[in-house]
Amino acid sequence: MKQYETVIGLEVHVELSTETKIFCGCSTKFGGAPNTHTCPVCTGMPGSLPVLNKKVVDYALAFGLAANCHINQLCRFDRKNYFYPDNPQNYQISQLYVPICRDGYIEIETPAGKKKVRIHEMHMEEDAGKLVHDEWEDCTLVDYNRSGVPLIEIVSEPDMRSADEVIAYLEKIRMICQYLGISDCKLQEGSMRADVNLSVREAGSTEFGTRTEMKNLNSFKAIARAIEGERERQIELLMEGKEVLQETRRWDDNKESSFAMRSKEDAKDYRYFPDPDLPPVYISEEWMEEVLDKQPEMQPEKAERYKKEYGLSDYDAGVLTQSKVIADVFEETAVLCGKAKKAANWMIGETFRLVRERGISPDEIHFSPKHLAYIIDAVDKGEINQQSAKEVFEKVFDEDIEPKAYIEAKGLKIVQDSGLLEQVVCQVIEKFPDTVREYKDGKEKVLGFLVGQVMKEMKGKANPAKVNEMLRSKI
Ligand code: ADP
Numbered sequence: 483m484k485q486y487e488t489v490i491g492l493e494v495h496v497e498l499s500t501e502t503k504i505f506c507g508c509s510t511k512f513g514g515a516p517n518t519h520t521c522p523v524c525t526g527m528p529g530s531l532p533v534l535n536k537k538v539v540d541y542a543l544a545f546g547l548a549a550n551c552h553i554n555q556l557c558r559f560d561r562k563n564y565f566y567p568d569n570p571q572n573y574q575i576s577q578l579y580v581p582i583c584r585d586g587y588i589e590i591e592t593p594a595g596k597k598k599v600r601i602h603e604m605h606m607e608e609d610a611g612k613l614v615h616d617e618w619e620d621c622t623l624v625d626y627n628r629s630g631v632p633l634i635e636i637v638s639e640p641d642m643r644s645a646d647e648v649i650a651y652l653e654k655i656r657m658i659c660q661y662l663g664i665s666d667c668k669l670q671e672g673s674m675r676a677d678v679n680l681s682v683r684e685a686g687s688t689e690f691g692t693r694t695e696m697k698n699l700n701s702f703k704a705i706a707r708a709i710e711g712e713r714e715r716q717i718e719l720l721m722e723g724k725e726v727l728q729e730t731r732r733w734d735d736n737k738e739s740s741f742a743m744r745s746k747e748d749a750k751d752y753r754y755f756p757d758p759d760l761p762p763v764y765i766s767e768e769w770m771e772e773v774l775d776k777q778p779e780m781q782p783e784k785a786e787r788y789k790k791e792y793g794l795s796d797y798d799a800g801v802l803t804q805s806k807v808i809a810d811v812f813e814e815t816a817v818l819c820g821k822a823k824k825a826a827n828w829m830i831g832e833t834f835r836l837v838r839e840r841g842i843s844p845d846e847i848h849f850s851p852k853h854l855a856y857i858i859d860a861v862d863k864g865e866i867n868q869q870s871a872k873e874v875f876e877k878v879f880d881e882d883i884e885p886k887a888y889i890e891a892k893g894l895k896i897v898q899d900s901g902l903l904e905q906v907v908c909q910v911i912e913k914f915p916d917t918v919r920e921y922k923d924g925k926e927k928v929l930g931f932l933v934g935q936v937m938k939e940m941k942g943k944a945n946p947a948k949v950n951e952m953l954r955s956k957i
């Protein structure tokens with residue numbers, strides 16, 4: 483049987499987290515009442531004029547520089563003309579002829595080692611509004627709050643060969659954006675969207691096959707399934723001696739299959755031309771320097787610093803810095819309790835366990851570092867045992883409760899009253915005379931059993947070291 487290779491190139495849209503839109507002063511906040519974040523510019527009123535938001539260029543530059551791109555110091559905006567009700571001007575302002583960035587790359591980790599995925603270009607553009615289909619009223623409504631929200635579109639070369647590589651690439655883009663603070667890249671909320679271009683070819687062939695483009699993918703899982711499904715569909719066509727048609731397909735994640743939306747449109751179909759309302763943007767050397775100077779600590783440097791400053795292993799530092807949110811929570815906890823290694827263990831152990839169990843992304847954790855720091859301190863001081871600590875942390879993880887109050891309310895505090903402990907120790911000694919004799923005869927091991935009995939009587943709320951000590955002295 484013939485072997486086939488999958489070839490994938492991505493077009494990724496990232497919504498930039500500027501306060502205001504790309505060409506007007508309206509808010510970019512997600513989720514306001516429909517059409518409340520709008521003005522004549524972003525609703526395409528005749529006579530209104532766009533004014534470029536400098537922050538958008540700052541953010542685009544920050545990404546371009548982080549992704550090793552060549553910067554076009556004189557770039558322009560073009561009109562991409564098409565009619566659709568979510569697009570009130572009947573054109574989208576984008577960049578075709580001279581985009582802000584070209585020829586970069588992003589490095590990903592693969593089982594075979596590091597790999598560079600080349601970036602063909604990256605440009606700035608505006609987002610469209612949202613259509614809301616109302617099944618009951620049998621009509622469609624439009625919300626222009628998203629119209630004019632700034633985007634960057636990152637177009638890769640067809641350098642990826644598997645779903646794993648695609649996901650590694652997307653995760654890397656998300657990581658860079660989060661570290662730069664230019665986007666939260668939430669696939670579910672649409673602040674990061676990926677269109678997947680995919681073709682297959684016989685292994686060893688140097689020519690690319692005909693590709694299709696899949697849109698409407700809003701989770702990594704959907705992307706992985708879509709890639710697998712489309713790869714199989716294309717291979718089947720080729721094996722039957724049929725042709726793959728170049729078209730845009732919509733992946734239906736529920737049906738786990740894709741269907742054709744439209745044949746692929748060309749740039750010429752959009753009748754692009756330079757936008758006469760916007761002057762070209764000149765990016766001086768100073769401007770680039772300024773953006774570079776402001777660039778925050780990125781993942782590799784942060785991981786290095788964690789190793790040096792906190793004495794963490796290579797592995798721990800790597801895991802903790804994959805998500806900026808996780809890194810921030812870890813570091814604040816470590817500073818608050820002064821125990822970096824323990825803070826790291828709580829993040830890598832319990833936090834990631836709960837992230838997996840709750841089926842959320844690490845970026846979605848929302849507990850206060852001071853609450854985890856409190857738990858770490860409480861265990862250290864012997865106030866609660868490890869098992870109670872896990873119980874309290876789970877509550878903190880889910881609801882960010884006040885651990886102190888919870889420990890008290892649930893009576894999880896280890897009993898410090900040595901009178902009570904002494905009483906229980908004596909009871910246990912009386913109850914198990916044979917075991918006590920064995921211990922006296924030199925069988926050290928049986929002490930563990932007695933400690934266990936005391937702990938059981940105390941319902942776990944005793945300090946095992948203290949129990950141990952008291953047993954020895956009493957016997
Ligand atoms: P268009 O201008 O029609 O959008 P591009 O040439 O700019 O097409 O490519 C769009 C995306 O498709 C890019 O990410 C590119 O890497 C990818 N691509 C191009 N050819 C192929 C192919 N044969 N197989 C897979 N992906 C491809």
Ligand code: MG
Pocket residue numbers: 493
């Ligand atoms: Mg394209």
Ligand code: ZN
Pocket residue numbers: 503506507508519520521522523524525630
């Ligand atoms: Zn506006």
